[in-house]
Amino acid sequence: MKGIKQSPRLGRFHALAGALALAGAALSAHAAPVTLNVVDVAGNLALTQKALEAFRDQHPDLVSNITFTNAPSPQLPGKIKAMQNAGRSDIDLVLTGTDALAAGIEQGLWLKLLPDHEAEFKDILTRYARGPARMQELAQGYGLEVTFMPAGPLLEYNPAKVQNPPKTPAELLAWCKANPNKLIYARPANSGPGRTFLMGLPYLLGDKDPYDPINGWDKTWQFLKELNDCVPYYPGGTSAVMKELGEGSRDMTVTVTGWDINPRALGVVPAEFKIQAFDNFTWVNDAHYMVIPKGVSAEKQKVLFQLLKFMLEPKQQAMTYDSGYFYPGPAIRDVPLSAAPAESQEVIKKFGRPEYDEMIARRPNAVPLDAKAMVEAFRKWDAEVGALKK
Missing domain, CATH: 3.40.190.10 (Periplasmic binding protein-like II)
Structure with a gap:
């Protein structure tokens, strides 16, 4: 309105409000749920797919969808290398055994999780039981062990x-x-x-x-x-x-x-x-690992870090007893069979071996x-x- 002069304080208030609105919009855009593409080269989804889907269902603000693909282990490193050379990032998470884990480390394909992102994974290594802890060392900080079988x-x-x-x-x-x-x-x-x-x-x-x-x-x-x-x-x-x-x-x-x-x-x-x-x-x-290829966006990395920590919680680890496919399955300590889903407990009770634990x-x-x-x-x-x- 002509003739009315805006006070400097009011101007600063409007400027601050505008900046906050822009920041809020930026945060909102950044926090949009993502689609994650998971590739399994170890048969690990038999043990972990239900837990991965549980993360999606419990965190719709972070993940809108997860796609699952099985692929032959020997072919994966070359495929990822080609994508990285082309500046593409079509695979967000890889579930692998020791073979593709080692090949990817040798070729520089995996994101270094530890100690580079130590703040995100504080105390995570202390969760592993004795045998799994030795297998985790094979990852050299480039992945996290998710299932274990002696x-x-x-x-x-x-x-x-x-x-x-x-x-x-x-x-x-x-x-x-x-x-x-x-x-x-x-x-x-x-x-x-x-x-x-x-x-x-x-x-x-x-x-x-x-x-x-x-x-x-x-x-x-x-x-x-x-x-x-x-x-x-x-x-x-x-x-x-x-x-x-x-x-x-x-x-x-x-x-x-x-x-x-x-x-x-x-x-x-x-x-x-x-x-x-x-x-x-x-x-x-033997063990399976979760690794993130280099080139995955920072936005997806933040979601994946939450997912990796989720997969190493006792409830999700208890799911890896599955039907005895990778017995026992859990990589972290203090996850007894009694914590597993009822169907897993039934299979292990009927077909497991009491002497295995001893x-x-x-x-x-x-x-x-x-x-x-x-x-x-x-x-x-x-x-x-x-x-x-x-």
């Missing part, structure tokens, strides 16, 4: 056919020679139980260096070549092994906790089949080979053991 090596057998299960590698070799074609295991490069058996033998046989498959496994390679004489062939994956075991064409195989429980829960292997641990064995651990507590555990050594071990097995059947 895998094996273990033997699984048909008790109607095997009255005296082997307790040492020597006894296994003797049994195999006395019962040709009745022991089977899958090619280690394509099988968790096969891989765990391969990595567990150096401890059982007293080899020079369990972490050096080329120069430190003389006893292991000799044993596997001798065992080869009574093994019919090596299937390309564990599912085929369990099918033959369940159908009765084989009487014994190597296994790990999850591959013991889950096929029996699914009815692939008879529920009454038993397991035998080797005397004085060392658990070779064995996990009593026996030492070791981290698996790093990526480079594991590839070397696979190549040597393929060339010097698997090739003998061709």
Whole structure:
């Protein structure tokens, strides 16, 4: 209105109000819910998808949608590298085993979480139980372990056919020679139980260096070549092994906790089949990790940091008992089976092994080979053991 002069104080008030309105609009825009694209290269979604969906449902202000994709582990690092080189960010979170974790660290693909974002993940590492804590070290700060399995090596057998299960590698070799074609295991490069058996033998046989498959496994390679004489062939994956075991064409195989429980829960292997641990064995651990590729926007990073912390809370960790697929599953301490969903408790009660908890507590555990050594071990097995059947 003409002739009325605005006071300086009122002008400052209006300016401040305008600035606050702009700031509020900026905050509102920044806080818009995001879509997260999750890629699983480890079969981990069987254990975690329900928890990831729970985060979405409980935080509609942060997440509008989560897409889930399964992909082969060997192909992922190259795909992410190509996207990063093109300045694109189509994958927000990767669920991986030790293989793609290590490959991504080597190629510089993952966002460094610790110590770079230590304020976001304060005290998170103190949540891990003893065995998982050793596996978390493999992430070198580039990811957070979400599930854990002290895998094996273990033997699984048909008790109607095997009255005296082997307790040492020597006894296994003797049994195999006395019962040709009745022991089977899958090619280690394509099988968790096969891989765990391969990595567990150096401890059982007293080899020079369990972490050096080329120069430190003389006893292991000799044993596997001798065992080869009574093994019919090596299937390309564990599912085929369990099918033959369940159908009765084989009487014994190597296994790990999850591959013991889950096929029996699914009815692939008879529920009454038993397991035998080797005397004085060392658990070779397995784990899955959550990693964020470099190039993910700062806006999404903030949401992902909240998601990662959510996944390591007891309630979500209890879901990872699942149907025994990666037993026990939880990576953090103090998550008993009694905290798991009712259906998981029922499966583990019916198909689990009471002795597992005692064995996990009593026996030492070791981290698996790093990526480079594991590839070397696979190549040597393929060339010097698997090739003998061709």
